[in-house]
Amino acid sequence: MKGSGAKLFVKALMEEGVETVFGYPGGYAVDLFDELYRQDSIQIVLPRHEQGLIHAADGYARSTGKVGVCLVTSGPGATNLVTGIATANYDSVPLVCFTGQVPLGLIGNDAFQEVDIIGITRNICKYGITVRDRNDLGRIIKEAFYIAKSGKPGPVIIDLPKNIQTELGFLDYPDEVNIRGYKPNINVHIGQLKKAWKTLKNAKRPLILAGGGITRGKAYDSLQKLIDKSNIPVVTTIMGRGAIPTDHPLYIGNTGMHGTYASNKAVSECDVLFSIGTRFNDRITGDLNEFAPKAAIIHIDIDTASISRNVKVDIPIVADANIAIEKLLDWVEPFETQKWLEKIKAWDEENPLGMKKGKGMNPEIIINKINEIFEHYTVVSDVGQNQMWTSQFLKMNKERKFLMSGGLGTMGFGFPAALGVQIAHPEEYVISISGDGGIQMNIQELATAVVEELPVIICVFNNNYLGMVRQMQYYFYGKRYAATCLRRRSSCPSNCKGPNSACPPYTPDFIKLAESYEVLGIRVTSEEEIEPAFRRALMNRKKPTLIEFMIDNEELVLPMVKGGNPMSEMILPTGKR
Amino acid sequence: MEKRWIALYVENEVGVLAKIAGLFSGKSYNLESLTVGTTEDKTISRMTIGVKSDDITFEQIKKQLNRFVEVIKVIDLTDVPMHRKEILFVKVKNCTTHDKTELFQIANVFNVHVSDYGKDSVLLECMLPDRRNDELIQLLNLHFKTIEVVRGGSVAIESISTSCI
Ligand SMILES: Cc1ncc(C[n+]2csc(CCOP(=O)(O)OP(=O)(O)O)c2C)c(N)n1
Ligand SMILES: [Mg+2]
Numbered sequence: 001m002k003g004s005g006a007k008l009f010v011k012a013l014m015e016e017g018v019e020t021v022f023g024y025p026g027g028y029a030v031d032l033f034d035e036l037y038r039q040d041s042i043q044i045v046l047p048r049h050e051q052g053l054i055h056a057a058d059g060y061a062r063s064t065g066k067v068g069v070c071l072v073t074s075g076p077g078a079t080n081l082v083t084g085i086a087t088a089n090y091d092s093v094p095l096v097c098f099t100g101q102v103p104l105g106l107i108g109n110d111a112f113q114e115v116d117i118i119g120i121t122r123n124i125c126k127y128g129i130t131v132r133d134r135n136d137l138g139r140i141i142k143e144a145f146y147i148a149k150s151g152k153p154g155p156v157i158i159d160l161p162k163n164i165q166t167e168l169g170f171l172d173y174p175d176e177v178n179i180r181g182y183k184p185n186i187n188v189h190i191g192q193l194k195k196a197w198k199t200l201k202n203a204k205r206p207l208i209l210a211g212g213g214i215t216r217g218k219a220y221d222s223l224q225k226l227i228d229k230s231n232i233p234v235v236t237t238i239m240g241r242g243a244i245p246t247d248h249p250l251y252i253g254n255t256g257m258h259g260t261y262a263s264n265k266a267v268s269e270c271d272v273l274f275s276i277g278t279r280f281n282d283r284i285t286g287d288l289n290e291f292a293p294k295a296a297i298i299h300i301d302i303d304t305a306s307i308s309r310n311v312k313v314d315i316p317i318v319a320d321a322n323i324a325i326e327k328l329l330d331w332v333e334p335f336e337t338q339k340w341l342e343k344i345k346a347w348d349e350e351n352p353l354g355m356k357k358g359k360g361m362n363p364e365i366i367i368n369k370i371n372e373i374f375e376h377y378t379v380v381s382d383v384g385q386n387q388m389w390t391s392q393f394l395k396m397n398k399e400r401k402f403l404m405s406g407g408l409g410t411m412g413f414g415f416p417a418a419l420g421v422q423i424a425h426p427e428e429y430v431i432s433i434s435g436d437g438g439i440q441m442n443i444q445e446l447a448t449a450v451v452e453e454l455p456v457i458i459c460v461f462n463n464n465y466l467g468m469v470r471q472m473q474y475y476f477y478g479k480r481y482a483a484t485c486l487r488r489r490s491s492c493p494s495n496c497k498g499p500n501s502a503c504p505p506y507t508p509d510f511i512k513l514a515e516s517y518e519v520l521g522i523r524v525t526s527e528e529e530i531e532p533a534f535r536r537a538l539m540n541r542k543k544p545t546l547i548e549f550m551i552d553n554e555e556l557v558l559p560m561v562k563g564g565n566p567m568s569e570m571i572l573p574t575g576k577r
Numbered sequence: 578m579e580k581r582w583i584a585l586y587v588e589n590e591v592g593v594l595a596k597i598a599g600l601f602s603g604k605s606y607n608l609e610s611l612t613v614g615t616t617e618d619k620t621i622s623r624m625t626i627g628v629k630s631d632d633i634t635f636e637q638i639k640k641q642l643n644r645f646v647e648v649i650k651v652i653d654l655t656d657v658p659m660h661r662k663e664i665l666f667v668k669v670k671n672c673t674t675h676d677k678t679e680l681f682q683i684a685n686v687f688n689v690h691v692s693d694y695g696k697d698s699v700l701l702e703c704m705l706p707d708r709r710n711d712e713l714i715q716l717l718n719l720h721f722k723t724i725e726v727v728r729g730g731s732v733a734i735e736s737i738s739t740s741c742i
Pocket of ligand 2: 435436438461462463464465466467
């Protein structure tokens with residue numbers, strides 16, 4: 001049987017088990033949309049901007065482990081995906097993005113809406129290819145799904161010229177993949193693992209550092225077993241937060257730029273650092289010369305290139321996190337960590353995590369209310385102070401999940417990604433937490449949330465500022481708040497050093513804006529209003545609710561280590577270093 | 578920082594060269610030379626890549642290359658006996674008769690070919706290891722006023738008798 005490329009495209013999606021396509025049409029994708037219209041098993045979600053679209057597909061993929069599918073037109077449709085592709089690539093999220101393209105014969109002519117999207121995205125995706133022969137279409141789609149989800153997952157781009165979409169050809173979809181240059185290795189080298197165990201076994205002050213690889217590698221249960229069996233304390237990266245329940249007695253906290261005092265101390269003082277699924281980026285290590293100076297470092301990662309790149313590792317192990325930990329469990333015995341744990345506890349008591357009290361409602365209080373009111377949720381934060389506070393105070397475990405853009409730190413990611421999560425999990429409580437800056441980067445997706453009837457609870461932490469950057473200006477740039485005040489108007493004094501009674505009102509009025517989208521909008525200005533607002537949102541399960549929290553403009557994320565400084569040089573809440 | 582060599586088998590497809598070259602620019606690796614051509618199998622190309630780097634960066638480069646779906650095999654030629662040659666054309670212009678005689682002598686000593694000749698210019702065609710080409714260019718620069726240099730980049734293949742490195 002023969003049929004168009006578009007027909008094979010739809011058949012391929014069905015065979016891959018795709019249920020949702022995040023799509024935005026245009027002249028060079030309309031054939032594909034037409035074919036999708038003629039069937040019922042795959043639904044099309046139409047976000048209001050391609051950037052929102054790909055972040056939604058990303059949230060869908062992160063929360064399900066399935067491949068997120070994007071379908072956009074050529075030219076501007078394709079270039080609007082770029083930030084989302086880089087975001088997914090950085091956090092190892094499996095996506096397959098189909099971009100329309102001008103007919104093969106027009107490529108190179110600077111035709112209307114022609115861009116070389118494969119060239120543009122070459123170093124921000126796992127793989128990208130233009131289909132140049134209708135006969136290759138089935139194989140290419142099959143390979144794309146395989147590449148996206150195997151090994152270290154990532155985004156794959158398939159550029160589909162218009163004539164390939166319409167050309168008749170066979171409709172066979174291959175069962176198997178064989179790519180000679182791509183054979184991802186997941187199995188663990190037992191010799192290396194034995195070596196690691198020999199080193200770990202003799203540790204007096206062992207420490208586990210868990211990164212995003214635990215979540216991506218579905219190693220949650222095995223890690224928990226390892227910890228319970230060994231009594232080794234754990235710190236996490238921001239991406240690894242939630243890899244073990246945040247209330248587990250052996251969990252210390254996040255490490256890195258905004259890590260807790262006890263966590264960063266523990267990294268500095270441990271004698272063996274057993275790290276799993278982290279690339280040791282600069283936000284984790286600070287000054288490389290002073291990172292874990294007393295420790296032998298063991299590093300398990302699925303990506304060879306992540307090992308011994310930033311930090312020199314003593315025992316490298318290339319493996320899938322879950323497989324490696326499971327193997328290790330055969331040997332592990334309980335450690336004598338009592339003394340070490342007491343030391344860590346003393347550090348924590350010396351400088352516990354927590355925001356200044358007495359100023360009324362602050363982010364810690366708001367997030368604690370979420371912890372209290374909900375028994376399960378997926379919280380998706382945006383980027384900035386709101387993200388760090390959420391990461392610091394949100395309770396996490398298997399039922400209390402947290403997603404965000406860790407590697408690229410993409411403002412505007414949180415809200416659309418939350419929509420993708422809610423589409424995949426209609427019954428889940430999906431809570432989006434954004435700053436007043438970031439929410440405006442994809443605010444148009446309020447329409448998507450309404451038309452898709454998604455009861456996402458959208459929390460906007462309004463501090464009137466691009467708070468994370470303002471914090472840097474506060475500490476390191478003499479309070480010169482250049483381009484971080486979102487209330488600022490051209491009539492304001494040029495040398496403003498902070499808010500006062502003469503400040504102009506905030507624009508937009510988020511509540512009116514929400515209402516214009518038929519979204520329930522609630523403004524919360526005091527602690528007593530927090531719980532009723534969430535209760536109202538819980539009653540509103542057919543539509544989104546936007547809750548704007550008016551928080552103190554000058555709130556800070558602490559502790560903090562200045563970029564490039566050693567992790568031992570923390571700015572602490574009391575002001576002491 | 579040392580000069581090192583890699584041989585790379587890649588899919589002979591559109592965009593692969595750009596992807597490999599892009600890795601070097603994007604990650605600020607020091608690319609010294611890159612050549613590419615098809616192999617006995619038309620669907621596979623082999624690249625010869627010369628880089629200047631320290632040990633850690635060189636390990637990273639190999640790992641990053643290995644990550645590419647289109648890369649079939651990465652061969653580190655650093656400690657491998659190999660034959661390595663680079664094509665070099667040098668046109669020496671504005672020569673006197675004396676210059677020309679000297680050029681023939683130089684060609685003799687360096688074991689290169691005079692492949693074209695005119696009233697006042699001489700074309701040398703060289704196939705030498707890149708370092709030897711460097712030396713020849715240096716020498717010609719010293720003795721002649723106007724020279725035009727076209728270099729092809731190195732190609733390398735592993736040795737059969739392991740003796741020659
Ligand atoms: C797309 C993008 N642009 C710029 C930045 C740099 N940046 C990081 S945090 C931040 C401030 C975010 O402000 P807001 O959304 O209000 O959150 P807050 O920090 O105030 O909680 C900025 C500008 C970024 N991460 N992403
Ligand atoms: Mg803000």
